[in-house]
Amino acid sequence: MxxxxxxxxxxxxxxxxxxxxxxxxxxxxxxxxxxxxxxxxxxxxxxxxxxxxxxxxxxxxxxxxxxxxxxxxxxxxxxxxxxxxxxxxxxxxxxxxxxxxxxxxxxxxxxxxxxxxxxxxxxxxxxxxxxxxxxxxxxxxxxxxxxxxxxxxxxxxxxxxxxxxxxxxxxxxxxxxxxxxxxxxxxxxxxxxxxxAHYTATDPEHFQNHVLFTNYQFYVDEFEAYARKVLADPDSGYSAFVAPGNAVITESDAPIAALPRLPQMPTYHLKRPGGQGVTLVNIGVGPSNAKTATDHIAVLRPHAWLMVGHCAGLRNSQSLGDFVLAHAYLREDNVLNEDLPVWVP
CATH class of the missing domain: 3.30.1730.10 (AMP nucleoside phosphorylase, N-terminal domain)
Structure with missing residues (x-):
């Protein structure tokens, strides 16, 4: 009826x-x-x-x-x-x-x-x-x-x-x-x-106050390796590691079941009490993905977020292994034009 x-x-x-x-x-x-x-x-x-x-x-x-x-x-x-x-x-x-x-x-x-x-x-x-x-x-x-x-x-x-x-x-x-x-x-x-929940295959409850974005899988592999290392240390303060599919481990050698199909932005959480841990989001390729991720994570009011990527080139003052903090963004992709004036770098 x-x-x-x-x-x-x-x-x-x-x-x-x-x-x-x-x-x-x-x-x-x-x-x-x-x-x-x-x-x-x-x-x-x-x-x-x-x-x-x-x-x-x-x-x-x-x-x-x-x-x-x-x-x-x-x-x-x-x-x-x-x-x-x-x-x-x-x-x-x-x-x-x-x-x-x-x-x-x-x-x-x-x-x-x-x-x-x-x-x-x-x-x-x-x-x-x-x-x-x-x-x-x-x-x-x-x-x-x-x-x-x-x-x-x-x-x-x-x-x-x-x-x-x-x-x-x-x-x-x-x-x-x-x-x-x-x-x-x-x-x-x-x-x-x-x-x-749709894009990352993890529930919002798992997100931490410090967020890293990347578009390289090897950063994900290193993040998981680091998570397992600190979980083995009872004094680290970290309590759990969460992978896509809300797979939670609390022991350093615990297995993580692989999803048959990864989401658009696979996300991993190294948790500490009070949300003081670290979340890593693999945004894949494309500025539109980055904007989508930050638009939605912003409502969680994280303390800080940072993009971890690759430097396209080195200056004479830089050496391999240096940490480079980007302070500008080339706007040629037009992704932010509706939100920021085109003259903003």
Missing amino acids: KPTRSLPVELAPQVDPRAFTDAAKAVTHLRALYDQATDFLVARFQQVLEDGHPRARYRAFYPEIRLTTPTYDLPDSRLAFGYVPEPGTYATTVTRPDLFSNYLEQQIALLLKNHNQPVMIGFSDTPIPLHFAMAGRGDVALTGELTFTLRDIFDVPDLSITNDDIVNGEGVRNADGSVPLAPFTAQRVDYSLARL
């Missing part, structure tokens, strides 16, 4: 926004709201699958962080983050607070310290697409053909609003007039998390 669009809308349970002056408690509440919303969508989806006859449209919303400050006064602006530049109301939607808990707690703590104003935690008016609510969950099984049109019953990803306008400095505002509080919206983050 194909349902009509005249079905009533059933919303996930709503709660009033709450003010917080403690960052850890704010993040705990964000996690509770997110889990409540996604659990609602997953439960309704399972119910519709079992019944075969949708009785309503189902909708849940991303949680959000909201901050209002009435003054320009700023105790400490030496950092490039953790504060807002002028009076006003700032807001951002949040997804996967379990994955970003450390980052969120750090940022909220700085906002509270710098502005001496509480943050409001509540639900936004941005619906969570069903695809993203189900991502990474093993408790939902889907087989066969749906008897209804999915977008008639649940919200689906809206690519028209999944963009980089905020982080590119386009001066956009949220629909309610508030200023974006973060460089990426929740739906933009969810989209990238899904693409990372």
Whole structure:
């Protein structure tokens, strides 16, 4: 049976926004709201699958962080983050607070310290697409053909609003007039998390704060050899090595099952507690791959990334084995033209 669009809308349970002056408690509440919303969508989806006859449209919303400050006064602006530049109301939607808990707690703590104003935690008016609510969950099984049109019953990803306008400095505002509080919206983050799993064949949870990019397989081989070496050292601080297919080893001599077919950008993670390890992404050949990888990894807010490649030639002042740090990029491939003015090197 194909349902009509005249079905009533059933919303996930709503709660009033709450003010917080403690960052850890704010993040705990964000996690509770997110889990409540996604659990609602997953439960309704399972119910519709079992019944075969949708009785309503189902909708849940991303949680959000909201901050209002009435003054320009700023105790400490030496950092490039953790504060807002002028009076006003700032807001951002949040997804996967379990994955970003450390980052969120750090940022909220700085906002509270710098502005001496509480943050409001509540639900936004941005619906969570069903695809993203189900991502990474093993408790939902889907087989066969749906008897209804999915977008008639649940919200689906809206690519028209999944963009980089905020982080590119386009001066956009949220629909309610508030200023974006973060460089990426929740739906933009969810989209990238899904693409990372597809392109790298590893889950976003494995990515570390320090990222290396390469387009040479021998760097991958050396990275694995190094990973096995430090895993054999109990004082190294490294806890695991992850290969494509989410193959995890914790012992230096453990085998790694090879995938029958590698993904577009095979990725490897040498893990330390708190995400303080190293991720290596083999981006293959082509600037477009590099842009795709960085566009999606950026939402994870890594501390640093670096391209490890080959030097095309040596100057008289250089010798074989020297480390060369590139500081410019020839723009003849036109890959970045839509994001950066053509005069930027």
